[in-house]
Amino acid sequence: xxxxxxxTRDLLPPEVRLWQAVEGVARDVFSAFGADEIRTPVxxxxxxxxxxxxxxxxxxxxxxxxxxxxKGRSLTLRPEGTAGVARAxxxxxxxxxxxPLRLYYLGPMFRYERAQHGxxxxxxxxxxxxxxxxxxxxxxxVLAAMHEFFLRLGFDDLVIHLNNLGDPEDRVxxxxxxxxxxxxxxxxxxxDCQRRLDENPLRILDCKVPSCQAVAAKxxxxxxxxxxxxxxxxxxxxxxxxxxxxxxxxxxxxxxxxDYYLRTVFEVISPKLGExxxxxxxxxxxxxxxxxxxxxIPGVGFAIGEDRLIKVLxxxxxxxxxxxxxxxxxxxxxxxxxQVLELARSWVREGVPVEVEVSGRSLKAALKRADREGxxxxxxxxxxxxxxxxxxxxxxxxxxxxxxxVAALPGWWHKLxxxxxxxx
RNA sequence: GUGAGCGUAGCUCAGUUGGUCAGAGCACCGGACUGUGGCUCCGGUGGUCGGGGGUUCAAAUCCCCUCGCUCACCCCA
Numbered sequence: 432x433x434x435x436x437x438x439t440r441d442l443l444p445p446e447v448r449l450w451q452a453v454e455g456v457a458r459d460v461f462s463a464f465g466a467d468e469i470r471t472p473v474x475x476x477x478x479x480x481x482x483x484x485x486x487x488x489x490x491x492x493x494x495x496x497x498x499x500x501x502k503g504r505s506l507t508l509r510p511e512g513t514a515g516v517a518r519a520x521x522x523x524x525x526x527x528x529x530x531p532l533r534l535y536y537l538g539p540m541f542r543y544e545r546a547q548h549g550x551x552x553x554x555x556x557x558x559x560x561x562x563x564x565x566x567x568x569x570x571x572x573v574l575a576a577m578h579e580f581f582l583r584l585g586f587d588d589l590v591i592h593l594n595n596l597g598d599p600e601d602r603v604x605x606x607x608x609x610x611x612x613x614x615x616x617x618x619x620x621x622x623d624c625q626r627r628l629d630e631n632p633l634r635i636l637d638c639k640v641p642s643c644q645a646v647a648a649k650x651x652x653x654x655x656x657x658x659x660x661x662x663x664x665x666x667x668x669x670x671x672x673x674x675x676x677x678x679x680x681x682x683x684x685x686x687x688x689x690d691y692y693l694r695t696v697f698e699v700i701s702p703k704l705g706e707x708x709x710x711x712x713x714x715x716x717x718x719x720x721x722x723x724x725x726x727x728i729p730g731v732g733f734a735i736g737e738d739r740l741i742k743v744l745x746x747x748x749x750x751x752x753x754x755x756x757x758x759x760x761x762x763x764x765x766x767x768x769x770q771v772l773e774l775a776r777s778w779v780r781e782g783v784p785v786e787v788e789v790s791g792r793s794l795k796a797a798l799k800r801a802d803r804e805g806x807x808x809x810x811x812x813x814x815x816x817x818x819x820x821x822x823x824x825x826x827x828x829x830x831x832x833x834x835x836x837v838a839a840l841p842g843w844w845h846k847l848x849x850x851x852x853x854x855x
Numbered sequence: 856g857u858g859a860g861c862g863u864a865g866c867u868c869a870g871u872u873g874g875u876c877a878g879a880g881c882a883c884c885g886g887a888c889u890g891u892g893g894c895u896c897c898g899g900u901g902g903u904c905g906g907g908g909g910u911u912c913a914a915a916u917c918c919c920c921u922c923g924c925u926c927a928c929c930c931c932a
Binding site for chain 1 (some may be wrong): 856868878884885888890891892893920923924925926927928929930931932
């Protein structure tokens with residue numbers, strides 16, 4: 432028995448519909464905000480991620496799916512989406528387009544980790560990037576599009592966390608400030624944080640260990656060290672959010688795991704996700720494109736974890752999507768079987784979703800299945816119906832049955848699903 | 856990479872002083888009801904008890920190894 436690789440999963444019906452629906456909402460919302468989709472390769476030169484995501488990050492350090500191809504080139508399955516978008520932007524000369532360029536993407540990402548609740552080796556992200564604008568307004572627009580997306584899905588328990596990561600120069604100073612502040616209390620930190628103190632002191636801020644949190648709480652905040660420019664920038668983003676009525680909390684301990692972020696960073700937290708509460712993460716990355724060898728063009732964006740999103744999808748959205756809305760067409764007898772596909776095709780052409788009973792079930796068994804599967808209605812075609820040029824149509828929930836001329840069925844169906852019980 | 860828990864039918868699970876222990880419910884197929892569902896009853900299909908090795912007269916049950924799943928840590932979506 433061959434099994435799927437660890438950390439991957441099969442998305443089966445009917446749950447796949449949720450994915451399709453969520454992706455549909457993303458396309459609608461992001462394109463309404465002026466974005467177009469971009470599709471970049473699922474694998475890239477390893478160097479791209481090393482230089483963008485950051486050599487010292489865990490993603491590059493131990494989580495990448497890296498392999499040599501037949502010519503010995505080192506390739507890596509993309510662990511996130513922004514790097515590929517930035518690379519494509521440079522490579523295709525998109526700097527010639529009118530700025531800013533708004534791009535969205537969706538698809539699988541890969542990180543070599545042990546799977547757990549809301550975390551997989553292959554997972555999907557939906558991202559939005561605005562490249563070519565360095566204003567707080569651009570940050571706020573990205574956040575507004577994100578907020579609109581979550582709103583459209585019916586979320587009401589998500590919290591946006593926001594922080595200022597400062598400019599890169601600020602960060603260097605801040606790391607030093609943290610080191611000098613925390614070094615005397617080294618013994619109070621957990622073993623991981625003692626290591627972080629040397630490698631990446633920012634990470635101590637979001638450690639889960641209570642004793643570390645106590646120590647971190649007394650450490651200097653980024654805003655104490657950050658330059659005026661980044662502070663003003665994030666302040667203006669906050670003003671825009673307030674004006675839009677988008678709730679958020681300023682979280683001075685929010686740090687992100689990718690090196691390219693600066694100034695505005697944010698996360699969306701769901702209370703229902705176990706220990707992996709981050710549903711969406713993003714921020715500004717004004718140096719990324721230049722660092723990859725492109726022009727000095729700023730950018731801001733986010734990525735939503737689709738797997739996690741689906742896990743906590745509001746019930747109302749979920750149920751609306753999963754409600755069946757097909758017509759079940761059951762032929763009775765050889766003569767009916769001979770005509771049933773032709774009939775189905777004619778209805779399909781008029782916009783009726785038809786599922787034909789092709790496995791020879793008895794009428795009784797077919798009705799039983801229709802009930803279990805939640806079909807809205809069953810159309811029965813037998814000897815009597817063939818003679819009359821009609822079909823017997825049974826509405827499952829109501830239990831009512833009428834005879835409808837074959838040509839009139841599409842009209843009958845469309846009226847039915849437009850009714851009060853009908854879901855889209 | 857580390858730790859803990861768990862792997863018995865498609866699904867959810869019973870099943871220890873090791874000795875009819877290979878079962879139940881749901882699902883699926885059929886019948887009672889020759890072309891009419893949701894209830895009930897009856898019957899049927901379906902399992903290398905994750906895999907391998909060991910102990911024993913005898914192992915789903917005890918021991919070792921291994922694979923897989925889940926959750927947590929690290930980290931992140």
